[in-house]
Amino acid sequence: MKQVVTGSVFEDQSACPFGPELQKYWDKRHEYFNRFDDGIQIDKEGLYSVTPEKIAQDIALRFRGAFVLDGFAGTGSNAIAFAQHAKRVVSVELDAERLQIAKHNAVVYGVSKRIDFIHGDIMNVMSSIDADAAFLDPPWGGPSYAQQDSFLLEHFNPHGNELLQASFNAIPAVALKVPRNFRTEELLGLDRRFSISKEEMDNKHVFSTVHFHPPQI
Ligand code: MGP
Numbered sequence: 238m239k240q241v242v243t244g245s246v247f248e249d250q251s252a253c254p255f256g257p258e259l260q261k262y263w264d265k266r267h268e269y270f271n272r273f274d275d276g277i278q279i280d281k282e283g284l285y286s287v288t289p290e291k292i293a294q295d296i297a298l299r300f301r302g303a304f305v306l307d308g309f310a311g312t313g314s315n316a317i318a319f320a321q322h323a324k325r326v327v328s329v330e331l332d333a334e335r336l337q338i339a340k341h342n343a344v345v346y347g348v349s350k351r352i353d354f355i356h357g358d359i360m361n362v363m364s365s366i367d368a369d370a371a372f373l374d375p376p377w378g379g380p381s382y383a384q385q386d387s388f389l390l391e392h393f394n395p396h397g398n399e400l401l402q403a404s405f406n407a408i409p410a411v412a413l414k415v416p417r418n419f420r421t422e423e424l425l426g427l428d429r430r431f432s433i434s435k436e437e438m439d440n441k442h443v444f445s446t447v448h449f450h451p452p453q454i
Pocket of ligand 1: 261262285286287288289374375376377378379380381382383443444
């Protein structure tokens with residue numbers, strides 16, 4: 238069983254419940270979820286992987302009115318933002334416990350009826366969803382990602398190449414969340430036009446989103 242923490246305004250929650258090594262992430266919990274103290278649930282991997290709410294909103298605005306497939310629900314931050322701006326959201330999560338967390342957090346934000354959650358592997362689910370766009374936030378292997386000189390497609394789980402090829406075959410527009418040290422040169426061999434959006438908070442580069450554009454017909 239995962240350790241799951243629930244945000245509360247009634248207790249002193251200043252010390253990171255997942256240990257001091259994750260304190261820097263815990264200190265940003267209200268930037269991750271503005272409504273953290275209204276009962277948001279989070280687990281350890283969710284804490285260091287979550288997309289901060291303001292950035293999730295910026296990303297979601299780019300998909301306004303679209304049918305979005307959220308490939309890695311995590312604790313639900315992106316799905317919640319898509320639910321506020323997209324036409325339809327399907328959000329997929331492999332880990333059953335984390336899927337429950339995402340569903341719970343969507344209830345806290347009052348958007349649970351606007352998200353179809355699926356327990357499954359995006360690699361299998363993708364081809365059966367007729368979405369306009371996919372947002373992919375696969376695991377990077379945790380906070381140690383930053384110690385590598387450059388982060389490569391092979392460091393994502395699943396392998397970034399396989400994930401992208403499967404997505405390109407199924408969904409017109411694909412967005413991939415990548416770390417600051419991601420080696421973008423690798424993308425030049427993929428035969429897809431793309432643009433890169435540097436996602437910032439308080440003028441600090443947090444991560445980037447690579448937007449692969451639909452193929453030109
Ligand atoms: P960070 O670079 O690990 O830390 O995470 P931060 O807060 O920038 O601290 P600093 O000391 O480097 O300044 C930045 C953001 O990247 C997080 O808020 C997450 O959105 C994302 N992120 C970080 N990690 C470790 C992961 C990961 O393992 N998987 C995924 N999918 N996203 C991650």
